[in-house]
Amino acid sequence: MRHSDLSSFLDRQQAKAGPVALVLAEDEVELDSTISHLVKCGFSQVVLLAPDGVQIAESLEPMVHVVRHDVFAEGALVGAVNQAIAALPGTWLHYCHNAEYLFYPFCETRTVREMLAFHAEERREAMLTYVVDLYAGDLGAAPNAVDLSDAWLDRSGYYALARKDPADGWRPRERQLDFYGGLRWRFEEHIPFGKRRIDRISLFKAKRGLKLLPDFTLSEQEMNTYACQWHHNLTAAVCSFRTAKALRTNPGSRHAISTFRWPNSVKFDWHSRQLMDLGLMEPGQWF
Incomplete structure (x- = not known):
């Protein structure tokens, strides 16, 4: 329609x-x-x-x-x-x-509705999602860096920094971190500083007065946390060709990059187990 x-x-x-x-x-x-x-x-x-x-x-x-x-x-x-x-x-x-694909733990056998029902039972109204960069293994065969049959990702090189609160003397916010890694880290000279984070709150429950902010966090701070106060919670991943495609499309970076592969590249097998094994999402208490 x-x-x-x-x-x-x-x-x-x-x-x-x-x-x-x-x-x-x-x-x-x-x-x-x-x-x-x-x-x-x-x-x-x-x-x-x-x-x-x-x-x-x-x-x-x-x-x-x-x-x-x-x-x-x-x-x-x-x-x-x-x-x-x-x-x-x-x-x-x-x-x-x-060219972005949501993965959550056990998504091969469980629907997003089942996952969100469990998440809500844990009194959670939002879910942290990591943006995991995907890229074609052979840029000669896929000049725009998008190839589902030959998709690769970084198995390491991810890190997190404390997220500071400007309204509280720049003290770290509780259970919030800024996450970095992937192509935005390896090719940071081509990425504006404000675009380098790889965390988004891209699954959440709408409520009156709530706003999504330009940095892909929400206006209610508890909804930006990676876990509740009592235990680890589910997290998810958005596997995305978008950064690779942009780096291969933009004139300033196109000719500077002949391959995205490096020693820590692994082929993506399009399965949630691989992402959990690499620590790119968390099953929490959901088994």
């Missing part, structure tokens, strides 16, 4: 159940596979935010709400998510771009 804008779509959705996935399509690269992955995860609705002319496979049309959106406007994704928060209080939301 196609809609003229996000406001008109949201006006019809207030009584609909979640979880809802919002996909911002910057181009058509792996758009169909992104949508298919979210449908397979079990999202009740997938909303594609796209400019005029973007096409998806005919078989996916019945499963997706295609909403016309200015995807290149300043803060296009954050603005759209905040519209959805205001319109859908009580609904779990996930947001991503095309």
